[in-house]
Structures are given as C-alpha cells and as structure tokens.
Amino acid sequence: MSNKRQVHLVAHFPGVNNLTVWNDPASGSQIDFASFRHFAQTAERGLFDYVFLAEGLRLREHGGEIHDLDVAGRPATLAIITAMAAVTERIGVVGTLSSTFNEPYELARQLASIDHLSGGRVGWNVVTSSDAFHGANFRRGGFLPYPERYVRAAEFVTLAKQLWDSWGADAHVANKHTGQFVDDAQVDDVRFAGTQFDVSATSTLPRSPQRYPVIVQAGDSPAGRDFASEHAEIIFTRKGTLEEGQKFYTDVKGRLPKVGRTEDSLRIMPGVSFVIGDSAADAEEKSRAIALAQVSPQTAIAWVEAIWGRELPGLDPDGPLPTVDPGEQEQRQGQVSTQVNDRLARVQQLRARAEAEKLTVRQLVVKETSRHDFVGTPAHIAAEMDKAVQLRAADGFVVIPHITPTGLDEFVDRVVPELQDRGVFRTDYPQSETGETTLRSTLNLPDPQAVNAREYEEAIA
Numbered sequence: 001m002s003n004k005r006q007v008h009l010v011a012h013f014p015g016v017n018n019l020t021v022w023n024d025p026a027s028g029s030q031i032d033f034a035s036f037r038h039f040a041q042t043a044e045r046g047l048f049d050y051v052f053l054a055e056g057l058r059l060r061e062h063g064g065e066i067h068d069l070d071v072a073g074r075p076a077t078l079a080i081i082t083a084m085a086a087v088t089e090r091i092g093v094v095g096t097l098s099s100t101f102n103e104p105y106e107l108a109r110q111l112a113s114i115d116h117l118s119g120g121r122v123g124w125n126v127v128t129s130s131d132a133f134h135g136a137n138f139r140r141g142g143f144l145p146y147p148e149r150y151v152r153a154a155e156f157v158t159l160a161k162q163l164w165d166s167w168g169a170d171a172h173v174a175n176k177h178t179g180q181f182v183d184d185a186q187v188d189d190v191r192f193a194g195t196q197f198d199v200s201a202t203s204t205l206p207r208s209p210q211r212y213p214v215i216v217q218a219g220d221s222p223a224g225r226d227f228a229s230e231h232a233e234i235i236f237t238r239k240g241t242l243e244e245g246q247k248f249y250t251d252v253k254g255r256l257p258k259v260g261r262t263e264d265s266l267r268i269m270p271g272v273s274f275v276i277g278d279s280a281a282d283a284e285e286k287s288r289a290i291a292l293a294q295v296s297p298q299t300a301i302a303w304v305e306a307i308w309g310r311e312l313p314g315l316d317p318d319g320p321l322p323t324v325d326p327g328e329q330e331q332r333q334g335q336v337s338t339q340v341n342d343r344l345a346r347v348q349q350l351r352a353r354a355e356a357e358k359l360t361v362r363q364l365v366v367k368e369t370s371r372h373d374f375v376g377t378p379a380h381i382a383a384e385m386d387k388a389v390q391l392r393a394a395d396g397f398v399v400i401p402h403i404t405p406t407g408l409d410e411f412v413d414r415v416v417p418e419l420q421d422r423g424v425f426r427t428d429y430p431q432s433e434t435g436e437t438t439l440r441s442t443l444n445l446p447d448p449q450a451v452n453a454r455e456y457e458e459a460i461a
C-alpha cells in the first residue's frame with residue numbers, strides 16, 4: 001500500500017429525496033429486500049467501509065397533502081440494516097436514528113443486538129432531527145427546544161455507552177460443568193440521572209463484539225460540531241466542494257485536541273453524487289440529462305411554491321419566475337432545504353439569478369438543487385477524489401447514486417479500480433493480526449475511550 005492518505009468509501013442507499021430518479025426505467029423497488037441485497041453486496045464487492053441509510057420519520061407534505069413526487073414508504077432502518085448484515089460478510093451496516101425521538105435503553109439494546117448478530121459490523125448515525133413536524137409523531141408531541149437537542153444527544157450516547165459497558169468482558173460464563181451461566185459480579189446496574197433521562201437499568205445483553213457501534217454524526221451547527229468532536233468517529237457532511245471541505249475539516253479536526261482526541265479518531269465523509277462517462281463531454285451530457293430527470297416540471301413548480309409560501313396555479317415550468325409577492329403559507333413540510341426565514345430576500349435572490357443567467361423556472365430549480373459533485377471519466381473521478389483526500393478536504397466519501405438499487409454498480413466496476421491503481425484504495429478488506437473483522441477495524445479507527453459515568457454526572461451537575 002502506498003504512503004498516500006487512503007480514501008474511505010461509504011455507500012448511501014438512494015431514496016429519501018428528489019435526487020433519486022425513481023421513474024427511470026432502470027429504477028427498482030425501495031421496499032423489496034432484493035434491492036437492499038443487491039446494493040449491500042455491490043458495495044461489499046467494491047470493498048466499501050459500510051452501507052448507509054438516512055431516515056425520514058414522517059412522509060413529506062406539500063400543500064397539506066402527501067408530497068407525491070418523491071420516493072416515500074421505505075421500510076424502517078433497524079430492520080433493513082439487520083437484513084443487509086445477513087447477506088454480507090465484511091461490510092459495515094450503519095443506520096440513521098434520532099436521539100430526539102428514541103429512548104436510550106431500547107435503542108442501545110437494538111444496536112447491541114445487531115452488533116452481536118453481524119459479528120461487530122454495526123454503526124449509528126446520531127441525528128437530532130429537524131422539526132416539530134416530525135415530532136408530532138411521537139409521545140413528546142412536538143419538538144425539543146433547539147439548545148436542548150444536543151444536550152439530549154450527549155446524554156443519550158453517554159447513557160447508551162454505559163449500558164454497552166455494563167457487562168464485563170467475561171461476564172458471559174456459560175460453564176457447562178459448574179452450571180454457572182452468568183457472572184453476576186461482572187454485570188453492573190446502570191444508574192443515570194441527567195437533565196433529559198432518569199434511568200435505572202440492567203442491560204439484557206452481553207458486551208457486543210465492537211463494545212460500541214461506530215458512532216456517526218450529521219449536523220452542522222457549532223453545537224453539532226462540538227457534539228461530534230466529543231462523541232463521533234465519523235461525520236457525514238454536505239461539505240462536498242474542495243474549499244468548503246477544507247474549511248470544515250480544519251474546523252472540526254481542530255476541536256479534537258481540546259477533548260483529548262487525535263486527528264485519526266474522527267473521519268470526515270461528505271455525501272457526494274457522481275456521473276460517469278466515457279469522455280468528459282459524455283459525462284457532462286449525462287449529467288444534464290440526469291439533472292432534468294431529477295427535477296421534473298411538477299417538481300420544479302412544487303419547489304418554487306414552497307419557497308414562495310403560496311400556491312402558484314398555472315405556473316409554466318418553462319416560463320419565467322412568478323411576479324407575485326411571496327405569501328405566508330408554509331407549503332412544504334419535512335424538507336429542510338425549502339424552509340426559508342426571509343422569503344422576500346430569498347425570492348429576490350432567485351429572481352436576480354434567473355435574470356442574470358436567463359433561466360426558466362425549471363432551469364433555475366435544476367441549478368439550485370442538482371449538484372453533481374464528480375462528473376467525468378472513471379480516471380478523472382478517481383483523481384478528483386484522491387486530490388480532495390490528499391488536500392484534507394475529506395477522509396473519504398459517502399457516495400450517493402441516483403438509481404435504486406443498481407446505481408452503485410458502475411462506480412464499483414469502473415471508479416474503484418482506478419482508485420486502487422492510484423494506490424489510495426484497498427484491494428481487499430484488511431485482515432488484522434488478531435483476526436478482527438469489525439467495522440471499526442475495517443475503518444482503522446482506534447478503540448473508543450470508555451465513558452466515565454461519574455465524571456459525566458459531576459460535569460453536568
């Protein structure tokens with residue numbers, strides 16, 4: 001292996017936004033297990049670190065109705081990652097699960113179970129979730145005030161780690177001669193009293209192969225970044241360009257020494273899209289066609305209505321932007337990118353862009369929403385990815401195809417060999433001296449520090 005910094009790759013299952021082209025003839029089901037099996041096995045064939053699922057907790061709405069243009073109705077995360085683990089050997093399985101709406105005891109139990117069942121290949125993307133629209137589905141009946149969300153997330157992860165640590169390494173005795181199954185002295189009761197949780201519990205499970213799932217985080221505020229520097233081993237970010245990436249990378253890695261962590265203990269992985277062509281021109285052409293498929297005429301109108309805060313009957317997607325002033329009606333629920341604080345300012349900004357670049361409604365929405373990060377031949381894409389990693393804009397990428405479930409195939413067949421030829425990507429899954437095959441060992445991450453519960457409780461007292 002070369003001395004160059006190595007590229008990490010993660011495969012994001014498509015399907016939770018308009019970037020997925022579900023009406024392409026090549027697109028398959030987002031529900032059938034065959035889709036998840038194909039995707040996970042393709043990613044494993046490509047030697048990816050893990051397969052990754054985002055999670056939407058409520059169907060999106062537009063004008064008070066289910067938003068009927070986007071993919072909706074995918075099975076729940078924990079069930080899918082468990083099923084994908086069953087049809088793969090080495091690749092990790094990572095799911096997005098909210099710390100605002102779940103309960104630590106139950107989620108810790110589920111994740112430890114999957115860690116056991118998968119031989120130590122599970123990870124958890126800790127998100128705080130976006131708004132009260134999602135919150136209405138839950139017992140809380142709304143949303144946690146913004147400043148408390150990361151407090152809850154930190155308490156959630158701390159309590160979960162105490163539960164995962166509560167069985168000693170040798171507590172599971174199962175001695176057929178003595179008849180002793182469990183060593184009670186090695187199983188601690190967990191008592192946690194924080195501002196969000198008051199829990200007294202005994203874990204029902206022995207320590208799992210990884211002890212803790214690999215912790216991923218997605219959230220960009222200063223509080224989110226602090227949370228990541230304390231708790232996360234991977235950050236999933238949208239900072240996909242070289243400049244944005246380098247700034248983010250320096251900021252987040254700069255927070256680590258303050259909490260006693262090394263640079264290598266946290267990996268930064270932007271989500272990126274790609275379009276592969278036989279030549280640069282071919283790829284550009286494909287990129288334009290995919291962008292148009294991602295933004296149908298109806299999708300363009302719905303997007304503009306969401307920004308304008310009103311219905312816009314009769315709006316021509318191939319004509320100019322509406323001349324009416326924005327309204328006050330929230331059209332879209334459940335999609336962060338269309339929520340605006342100052343509608344008039346946003347509308348003026350869009351009008352200025354449309355005028356300067358001479359864009360129709362649909363062309364403008366394409367420009368605003370469809371960004372293809374890596375466009376070109378396989379060799380070009382590999383070179384650009386390599387460059388971003390060497391220049392510390394990222395440690396690797398969360399690759400997001402636009403077709404379910406076969407959109408990753410071409411990347412694995414054509415871009416992965418180019419990365420290997422450059423000496424920046426593995427040619428096999430690593431074999432550790434101890435024979436470890438956990439996700440954390442695949443990622444080459446250090447063992448995380450055990451949480452000292454007493455210190456934590458003193459700190460928040």
Ligand SMILES: Cc1cc2nc3c(=O)[nH]c(=O)nc-3n(C[C@H](O)[C@H](O)[C@H](O)COP(=O)(O)O)c2cc1C
Nearest residue numbers: 054055096127128129130218219220221224237238
């Ligand atoms: C790259 C990225 C991906 C995210 N994916 C999800 C997701 O799949 N499900 C979810 O509920 N929230 C997701 N979130 C939202 C976060 O949970 C969080 O609510 C949001 O980013 C606001 O937190 P912040 O102010 O720290 O950025 C994501 C955020 C980012 C930045």
